[in-house]
Amino acid sequence: xxxxxxxxxxxxxxxxxxxAARRRLSDFPVPEEKPQFxxxxxxxxxxxxxxxxxxxxxxxxxxxxxxxxxxxSPDQDPQLPQEAVLKLYRTMTLLNTMDRILYESxxxxxxxxxxxxxxEEGTHVGSAAALDASDxxxxxxxxxxxxxxxxxxxxxxxxxxxxxxxxxxxxxQMPVHYGCRERHFVTISSPLATQIPQAVGAAYxxxxxxxxxxxxxxxxxxxxxxxDAHAGFNFAATLECPxxxxxxxxxxxxxxxxxxxxxxxxxxxRGPGYGLLSIRVDGNDVFAVYNxxxxxxxRAVAENQPVLIEAMTYRIGHHSTSDDSSxxxxxxxxxxxxxxxxxxxxxxxxxxxxxxxxxxxxKGWRKSSRKMVMEAFEEAERKPKPSPQLLFxxxxxxxxxxxxxxxxxxxxxxxxxxxxxxxEHFEK
Amino acid sequence: xxxxxxxLWKKYGDKRVIxxxxxxxxxxxxxxxxxxxxxRPVCEFMTFNFSMQAIDQVINSAAKTCYMSAGxxxxxxxxxxxxxxxxxxxxxxxxxxxxxxxxxxxxxxxxPWSSEDSKGxxxxxxxxxxxVVMLENELLYGVPFxxxxxxxxxxxxxxxxxxxxxxxxxxxxxxxxxxPVGHCLEAAAVLAKEGVECExxxxxxxxxxxxETVEASVVKTNHLVTVEGGWPQFGVGAEICARIMEGxxxxxxxAPAVRVTxxxxxxxxxxxxxxxxIPQVKDIIFAVKKTLNI
Numbered sequence: 012x013x014x015x016x017x018x019x020x021x022x023x024x025x026x027x028x029x030x031a032a033r034r035r036l037s038d039f040p041v042p043e044e045k046p047q048f049x050x051x052x053x054x055x056x057x058x059x060x061x062x063x064x065x066x067x068x069x070x071x072x073x074x075x076x077x078x079x080x081x082x083x084s085p086d087q088d089p090q091l092p093q094e095a096v097l098k099l100y101r102t103m104t105l106l107n108t109m110d111r112i113l114y115e116s117x118x119x120x121x122x123x124x125x126x127x128x129x130x131e132e133g134t135h136v137g138s139a140a141a142l143d144a145s146d147x148x149x150x151x152x153x154x155x156x157x158x159x160x161x162x163x164x165x166x167x168x169x170x171x172x173x174x175x176x177x178x179x180x181x182x183x184q185m186p187v188h189y190g191c192r193e194r195h196f197v198t199i200s201s202p203l204a205t206q207i208p209q210a211v212g213a214a215y216x217x218x219x220x221x222x223x224x225x226x227x228x229x230x231x232x233x234x235x236x237x238x239d240a241h242a243g244f245n246f247a248a249t250l251e252c253p254x255x256x257x258x259x260x261x262x263x264x265x266x267x268x269x270x271x272x273x274x275x276x277x278x279x280x281r282g283p284g285y286g287l288l289s290i291r292v293d294g295n296d297v298f299a300v301y302n303x304x305x306x307x308x309x310r311a312v313a314e315n316q317p318v319l320i321e322a323m324t325y326r327i328g329h330h331s332t333s334d335d336s337s338x339x340x341x342x343x344x345x346x347x348x349x350x351x352x353x354x355x356x357x358x359x360x361x362x363x364x365x366x367x368x369x370x371x372x373x374k375g376w377r378k379s380s381r382k383m384v385m386e387a388f389e390e391a392e393r394k395p396k397p398s399p400q401l402l403f404x405x406x407x408x409x410x411x412x413x414x415x416x417x418x419x420x421x422x423x424x425x426x427x428x429x430x431x432x433x434x435e436h437f438e439k
Numbered sequence: 440x441x442x443x444x445x446x447l448w449k450k451y452g453d454k455r456v457i458x459x460x461x462x463x464x465x466x467x468x469x470x471x472x473x474x475x476x477x478x479r480p481v482c483e484f485m486t487f488n489f490s491m492q493a494i495d496q497v498i499n500s501a502a503k504t505c506y507m508s509a510g511x512x513x514x515x516x517x518x519x520x521x522x523x524x525x526x527x528x529x530x531x532x533x534x535x536x537x538x539x540x541x542x543x544x545x546x547x548x549x550x551p552w553s554s555e556d557s558k559g560x561x562x563x564x565x566x567x568x569x570x571v572v573m574l575e576n577e578l579l580y581g582v583p584f585x586x587x588x589x590x591x592x593x594x595x596x597x598x599x600x601x602x603x604x605x606x607x608x609x610x611x612x613x614x615x616x617x618x619p620v621g622h623c624l625e626a627a628a629v630l631a632k633e634g635v636e637c638e639x640x641x642x643x644x645x646x647x648x649x650x651e652t653v654e655a656s657v658v659k660t661n662h663l664v665t666v667e668g669g670w671p672q673f674g675v676g677a678e679i680c681a682r683i684m685e686g687x688x689x690x691x692x693x694a695p696a697v698r699v700t701x702x703x704x705x706x707x708x709x710x711x712x713x714x715x716x717i718p719q720v721k722d723i724i725f726a727v728k729k730t731l732n733i
Contacts, residue, residue: 149472179511180507190512198507198511207468208465208469209469209471209475211468212472212473212475215472216472241462242464242466245462249459404510405505405509406505407505408505408569
């Protein structure tokens with residue numbers, strides 16, 4: 012300590028003494044004044060100071076509209092044409108209607124399980140509209156609106172939930188675990204956050220083959236706590252992948268509120284730690300989600316770098332049909348978001364303000380969308396289940412001999428004793 | 440990357456050979472994702488002990504996805520690396536995972552012994568459209584083997600799901616995989632001097648297991664001893680014995696089948712203890728003599 016004081020004093024004398032005019036130490040860059048560590052490049056600090064995590068006034072929330080659908084800064088309005096905006100609105104409301112009916116059908120014992128998207132419809136359609144149709148989507152389980160925006164038909168949504176013979180997944184998954192190769196939507200997988208490093212790997216593969224395609228990876232703020240998320244973010248940055256990470260921060264992971272999920276400034280604040288471009292947006296503002304996703308995608312592809320978007324929103328429904336959220340949150344809280352800050356209402360206000368929508372169209376659309384959903388629903392109920400033969404396929408790419416034998420044994424068994432089984436409910 | 444990919448980076452560069460941050464769940468995950476998006480990745484675990492940190496990606500994602508997506512998503516990936524006991528690396532670096540991975544439908548699991556096995560099975564695994572786990576052995580990396588002209592040719596493949604008779608015999612069938620195959624052959628050489636001719640079957644593939652080759656051998660010799668480095672409970676030997684009982688070969692057994700396995704303890708570090716925790720040639724000889732009642 013004393014030595015340092017002496018050294019400083021010496022430098023001061025050298026710098027300001029009679030020789031100072033001829034030669035200053037600062038004229039000669041001295042290597043030991045800048046850290047040379049391979050692990051980080053920064054200046055030295057000679058005061059002991061901890062970095063205080065900023066949670067009171069953290070990363071701001073980007074928005075375009077206020078809660079009444081008024082655009083705050085006109086230059087931020089993406090100027091989407093009327094048809095495009097109507098598509099956003101119709102997709103969100105159709106999803107909402109389908110959710111209501113399928114949730115009820117679970118309550119009535121018609122399907123085994125369901126998850127609604129109430130309150131988060133804006134995050135789905137805003138981001139889906141900003142992507143190219145061929146961009147690869149890895150979801151968690153609450154992104155059905157993305158698939159709906161891409162044109163996945165109602166009867167296939169229902170077929171998957173009912174596990175009937177029209178289900179492209181052959182009845183193998185729990186409801187809402189949709190997948191569609193043609194629409195570039197990877198099959199939903201239950202374990203949380205496993206899709207994050209997979210999305211990065213896919214982005215890496217895509218980078219090698221196609222310079223114009225991006226990957227988007229959706230996950231909740233709870234899944235972001237998984238180790239897979241940490242690994243995925245880090246790898247995306249080190250491998251320079253064209254990927255958009257889209258975090259739906261909806262306030263709850265089943266019953267765990269964000270105050271117990273993390274102590275930092277949400278998920279967006281973690282991005283810079285990994286070297287990711289990061290932004291926080293109002294997830295209930297479709298245009299904010301659209302603008303952020305569009306720019307994120309553009310940069311991810313142009314610069315081969317990952318971008319992190321944290322969309323703040325609120326999960327209005329229960330986690331799933333296996334959850335009753337009144338056990339851990341107040342009805343008032345839920346009502347606030349449902350009535351005062353809902354993506355569907357906000358977009359409707361915008362459309363009404365522009366003269367693109369009115370009460371009559373709203374009534375008409377509610378009626379026709381409900382009719383579409385009910386028709387698909389009744390159709391799905393009527394259809395048979397997949398054939399028992401499908402029990403054995405797709406374990407491997409090719410049917411192995413031992414499963415072939417078992418399938419043949421089942422067939423023989425059913426030929427003899429089929430009348431004891433409810434075969435009429437299954438496709439042949 | 441340890442020794443196996445040495446030279447590959449120089450030849451193929453950064454795009455084909457990738458060093459990643461240290462996270463098994465991370466790099467197994469990105470490899471699975473890359474396979475889903477159309478590449479044919481080879482994912483190396485420094486040892487399969489660390490694959491436990493990625494086990495969800497291997498089982499829930501790689502193994503089950505073809506089935507759960509009803510065939511629309513293929514995962515043509517190879518997970519490879521050293522498996523089982525090495526020398527003086529203690530419990531967390533010495534476990535054998537043949538039974539763990541062999542348990543799961545959706546995976547194929549191979550376990551080479553010789554150089555020809557290693558080359559042929561790796562090629563076959565990469566070319567296979569299913570997820571394959573290739574369980575190599577660190578101590579075998581340094582052991583030279585004779586290789587035939589055919590085995591040295593460019594497209595030499597060892598088919599997955601076929602066992603190989605390494606030594607023909609008439610008195611007892613020894614079934615093994617990986618390094619213990621060598622021990623079986625040594626035991627067979629010793630026993631031959633006493634007039635006992637052992638037939639040594641190298642499984643080569645754990646899943647799908649070529650039980651037909653084992654059955655044919657048992658029908659011929661009437662005695663069965665399984666040898667493996669892994670723990671006894673729920674192991675490869677247990678599966679072989681169960682299948683023999685379920686099949687035609689049961690009627691040809693003149694004595695109960697016997698398993699020679701690793702000791703049912705976490706691998707100790709002290710050399711004298713470690714040596715006695717894995718099957719040695721003398722243990723195989725003892726088991727054969729007990730089975731043959733000599």
